[in-house]
Amino acid sequence: MNGKDRQVIHVEASVSYDVLIGEGLLKDAGERIRKLGSAERTVIVSDDRVFALYGEALKNSLQEAGIRTGEFVFSHGEQSKCMAVYESLLESLSESGLTRSDLLVALGGGVTGDLCGFAAATYQRGIRFVQIPTSLLAAVDSSVGGKTAINLRSGKNQAGCFYQPSLVICDPETLRTLPEEEYRNGCAEVIKYGMIKDTGFLRKLKEQPAREWIGEVIFRCVAMKRDVVRADEFDTGERMLLNFGHTLGHGAEKLSGYQIPHGMAVAMGMASITRAAVKNGICPKETEEELLRLLQMYNLPTELPFEKEALVQAAGADKKSSGQQIRIILPEEVGRCVIRTIPRKDLIRWIG
Ligand code: NAD
Ligand code: GLY
Numbered sequence: 001m002n003g004k005d006r007q008v009i010h011v012e013a014s015v016s017y018d019v020l021i022g023e024g025l026l027k028d029a030g031e032r033i034r035k036l037g038s039a040e041r042t043v044i045v046s047d048d049r050v051f052a053l054y055g056e057a058l059k060n061s062l063q064e065a066g067i068r069t070g071e072f073v074f075s076h077g078e079q080s081k082c083m084a085v086y087e088s089l090l091e092s093l094s095e096s097g098l099t100r101s102d103l104l105v106a107l108g109g110g111v112t113g114d115l116c117g118f119a120a121a122t123y124q125r126g127i128r129f130v131q132i133p134t135s136l137l138a139a140v141d142s143s144v145g146g147k148t149a150i151n152l153r154s155g156k157n158q159a160g161c162f163y164q165p166s167l168v169i170c171d172p173e174t175l176r177t178l179p180e181e182e183y184r185n186g187c188a189e190v191i192k193y194g195m196i197k198d199t200g201f202l203r204k205l206k207e208q209p210a211r212e213w214i215g216e217v218i219f220r221c222v223a224m225k226r227d228v229v230r231a232d233e234f235d236t237g238e239r240m241l242l243n244f245g246h247t248l249g250h251g252a253e254k255l256s257g258y259q260i261p262h263g264m265a266v267a268m269g270m271a272s273i274t275r276a277a278v279k280n281g282i283c284p285k286e287t288e289e290e291l292l293r294l295l296q297m298y299n300l301p302t303e304l305p306f307e308k309e310a311l312v313q314a315a316g317a318d319k320k321s322s323g324q325q326i327r328i329i330l331p332e333e334v335g336r337c338v339i340r341t342i343p344r345k346d347l348i349r350w351i352g
Pocket of ligand 1: 047049050053076077078081108109110111112114134135136137138141142143144145146147148174175176177178179182185261262263
């Protein structure tokens with residue numbers, strides 16, 4: 001796939017929808033959204049940084065397509081994925097008189113998508129929403145698959161639901177304004193896909209920086225996610241593989257007061273759990289070495305800066321646990337991961 005190509009990936013789930021990927025698609029967003037039918041009004045949900053860059057372009061595109069627009073703009077950052085912002089979003093939708101036949105548009109990264117998706121799922125018992133991912137992380141992962149959530153004081157993503165978007169419009173041109181650190185955050189999720197599913201993809205990421213073939217990188221990640229979501233939309237089996245690195249990663253995010261961004265935390269979590277897999281005889285040392293080389297090549301961290309006890313406790317509120325058991329995702333080799341259930345009390349010894 002090169003620069004101007006446009007690709008469509010069809011996701012089959014409880015609600016089926018297309019993921020459109022192609023440079024320049026933001027300008028056509030209004031037309032594409034109009035084709036969904038019946039929406040007279042939209043509210044664009046976006047953070048202040050992204051709205052300043054792309055809000056006007058999206059508004060113009062929607063208005064040219066005959067759709068009235070409103071907007072809800074919040075402060076950028078993970079701290080906004082919270083009850084207070086969620087509540088003020090719902091209040092603002094209600095005050096503006098948005099109806100069930102209208103729709104929301106999430107313009108931004110994973111924080112925007114998760115927050116807007118949860119609001120869409122719960123406002124008037126559910127209205128449609130469209131994802132327009134503008135961060136690499138959102139493009140390859142969070143905009144597809146219908147996981148929506150906000151954080152609670154007790155932990156990450158503690159309130160949320162599965163609620164699929166009606167359409168995803170990914171315009172890689174928007175990534176040109178993405179700060180370097182945010183690019184690296186997205187690369188952590190990209191490497192995750194390679195580790196769990198595709199050795200050849202991982203090899204290519206090693207040979208050629210993702211930035212040089214980003215359209216294809218997004219396409220391949222979304223195609224992998226489509227397959228996983230089709231097989232296990234509600235995260236009771238195969239989809240859990242996508243949580244590779246996330247149990248400890250979510251713990252680290254929480255312990256840092258969300259100062260460690262999600263992608264960095266996932267990188268640290270993947271490195272730590274792979275180290276544990278080597279120690280426990282699940283995978284060979286070469287698997288860890290290969291992962292560490294790749295993480296370092298993409299300037300991603302490989303050490304968790306917290307005591308294991310604190311991490312495990314913080315990870316305890318994670319949804320990848322049930323009763324006294326906790327599920328962890330472990331690599332058996334590069335390109336293949338498995339789900340293991342272990343007693344929660346053994347996790348410290350496991351990662352020790
Ligand atoms: P984010 O939404 O906070 O975006 C990161 C930063 O980049 C923000 O400051 C944002 O303003 C800025 N930004 C985004 N696009 C930009 C652009 N084109 N130009 C300039 N700046 C831009 O964070 P994120 O890394 O995109 O997403 C992380 C969130 O996604 C976490 O809350 C995580 O839990 C969630 N997530 C959800 C899923 C899911 O399946 N729902 C999967 C993975 C991660
Ligand atoms: N990022 C994890 C999932 O979508 O299941």
